Amino acid sequence: MxxxxxxxxxxxxxxxxxxxxxxxxxxxxxxxxxxxxxxxxxxxxxxxxxxxxxxxxxxxxxxxxxxxxxxxxxxxxxxxxxxxxxxxxxxxxxxxxxxxxxxxxxxxxxxxxxxxxxxxxxxxxxxxxxxxxxxxxxxxxxxxxxxxGEVCMTTQEPVHSPSDLEDVKFRVMTNPLLVESYKAFGATPTPLPWGEVYGALQTGIIQGQENPGFFLESTKMYEVTDVVTCIGHNNFxxxxxxxxxxxxxxxxxxxxxxxxxxxxxxxxxxxxxxxLQDESLKKIKEAKPSMQINILPEEERQPFMDTADDVEAEFINMTGDSGKKILDQMKADLKSAKQNTQ
CATH class of the missing domain: 3.40.190.170 (Bacterial extracellular solute-binding protein, family 7)
Known part of the structure; x- marks a missing residue:
């Protein structure tokens, strides 16, 4: 965010x-x-x-x-x-x-x-x-x-596969792993402070960014982009x-x-x-009826999902044994959370 x-x-x-x-x-x-x-x-x-x-x-x-x-x-x-x-x-x-x-x-x-x-x-x-x-x-x-909230992308053109992000200069936070993630998604990640994002989208310096739905609505990202795409890849x-x-x-x-x-x-x-996510996306559509809001189905998400292992390996490469222990524990915690809520 x-x-x-x-x-x-x-x-x-x-x-x-x-x-x-x-x-x-x-x-x-x-x-x-x-x-x-x-x-x-x-x-x-x-x-x-x-x-x-x-x-x-x-x-x-x-x-x-x-x-x-x-x-x-x-x-x-x-x-x-x-x-x-x-x-x-x-x-x-x-x-x-x-x-x-x-x-x-x-x-x-x-x-x-x-x-x-x-x-x-x-x-x-x-x-x-x-x-x-x-x-x-x-x-x-x-x-x-x-x-x-679930993170979604806003871009100038529709995104249905990683190939649609090719040559798209995509704003990311100043986070090395997020850079690697969007490289894996096919984009050209461009770290920028938040205060510069709206203007950079307006002038074409960048063509995309990601944030939770409520933030896309409250910061009016729909004014300077034309498509919201949700691929289920993260929750902020x-x-x-x-x-x-x-x-x-x-x-x-x-x-x-x-x-x-x-x-x-x-x-x-x-x-x-x-x-909140659904309400925010609805408000975006009401504010700008021409805005495309695409919730990608499973088959279109799969190519994005296929990049996860490479990004995970890069995370371990960046953080070593300490990062691997954190990741392993999080996976165990997530498994437990799923079992306890079924």
């Missing part, structure tokens, strides 16, 4: 945030930045978390949606520096910092069935036991991960983290309160997303 602007505004905003940092032992204002708008999925999650924290403590949560503090790299740096207490960032960007997090971009790894997907995120040992150690090495406390994942020094310095009661607020927001956001 995504993330967005940069420049002196981020520096100025970060400097402002340094003023008046309160002791965590007393009522404090905690700062939480995320990669989307307030009315998008990450924003809805953040608002629910804020509501729960403020209902159950004397602390205040100050929310910073996309664009207020810079691009993804900016808010991550601010979280690691302790300027922000909380940050929501997709593994699509964190993958440069934590290569193993790129596992979420192995195509066709995550299930399309929502019940199985939710069970996986609730119970995954990879997410709840293995990833926290990797995030801690980067000064971050991993609090939760959650899905945001994001992660909420805290600055580890901040979190470790909290009382046990405050840590428990934060965890409870995260769990409440997690369940809320899973419920919020019911039917």
């Amino acid at each position: 995504t993330v967005r602007r940069t420049g002196t505004i981020a520096v100025l905003a970060a400097g402002t945030l340094l003023v008046g940092v309160a002791s965590a032992a007393h009522a404090a204002t905690w700062r939480y930045a995320f990669e989307e708008a307030m009315d998008e999925v990450q924003g809805k999650f953040a608002q629910k978390f804020k509501e729960e924290v403020e209902k159950n403590s004397d602390h205040t949560i100050q929310l910073f949606p996309f664009g207020t503090l810079g691009e993804s790299a900016d808010i991550m740096e601010q979280a690691q520096a302790g300027i922000l207490q909380f940050v929501d960032q997709s593994p699509g960007f964190t993958g440069a910092l934590i290569p193993e997090a790129q596992v979420f971009f192995v195509p066709y790894l995550l299930p399309q069935d929502q019940e199985t997907l939710n069970a996986f995120f609730r119970n995954s040992k990879a997410i709840h036991e293995m990833f926290p150690k990797l995030y801690a090495e980067q000064g971050l406390e991993l609090l939760t991960m959650f899905p945001e 994942t994001t992660a909420v983290m805290a600055n580890k020094d901040f979190y470790d310095g909290l009382s046990e009661d405050n840590q428990k309160m934060i965890q409870a607020a995260m769990e409440s927001a997690f369940e809320y956001i899973l419920d919020y997303q019911k039917n």
Whole structure:
């Protein structure tokens, strides 16, 4: 999904945030930045978390949606520096910092069935036991991960096979594995910060991009593309983290309160997303009746699915034994989630 602007505004905003940092032992204002708008999925999650924290403590949560503090790299740096207490960032960007997090971009790894997907995120040992150690090495406390919706492509021309993506300059996040995935799909992957995507599509610098349905609708990607194609290859994942020094310095009661607020927001956001994909695609069609929306059938998906093994091998090549252990555990977790929801 995504993330967005940069420049002196981020520096100025970060400097402002340094003023008046309160002791965590007393009522404090905690700062939480995320990669989307307030009315998008990450924003809805953040608002629910804020509501729960403020209902159950004397602390205040100050929310910073996309664009207020810079691009993804900016808010991550601010979280690691302790300027922000909380940050929501997709593994699509964190993958440069934590290569193993790129596992979420192995195509066709995550299930399309929502019940199985939710069970996986609730119970995954990879997410709840293995990833926290990797995030801690980067000064971050991993609090939760959650899905945001099926990822679909928007392009200028219809896509029914990898050959239709040949010579298409396709925007991807700055994620090495996502680059490899779209190479395998036949496209020419072009990493770009989110803030440049709309204009690049408008001017023809790129001809395609991918995001969950709600984000395609809310960011009006349909204005600068003509076709939405859903091939079932991924569900956008994001992660909420805290600055580890901040979190470790909290009382046990405050840590428990934060965890409870995260769990409440997690369940809320899973419920919020019911039917969100279908509703978003319907809104796109209403806003632009000429927009083609193609949900590829199994036989047309198969050539894309056939690339998954090569991308998986590339992931292991990039991350070594650590990545293989993560991948193996995720597969075991997914198998368990499927068995428990049948």
